[in-house]
Amino acid sequence: MALVYFSVGGNLYQNSPVKYDFIQDDVVEYSRPVMIKLNNNVGQYVRLQLYFDAKWIMISEVQFISGRQPKI
Structure with a gap:
């Protein structure tokens, strides 16, 4: 599970984090990408609880993809 x-x-964080539940895989022990949708939350600081x-847990890279939203 991840809480974002x-x-x-940077001093006060929101009370309701983005929660991500990952389905446990007991068969394959290979690494895999995990993508968490951040639901258009805004912040200069991000706290991630895994x-x-x-x-062991191995985190090889973290990437944030953002961009301008199209005007409707």
Whole structure:
């Protein structure tokens, strides 16, 4: 599971984080990409809390993709 919190100034974070539940795979132990949609939240600071069911967790890269939203 992952909880993602956002903050504008870095001192106070929002009370309701983006929650992501990952389906556990007991068959294949290979690494895989995990993409979490941030639901258009805005923040200069991001706090990420990761919960995992193993002895180790490896994070190889973190990427944020953003852009201008089209005007409707």
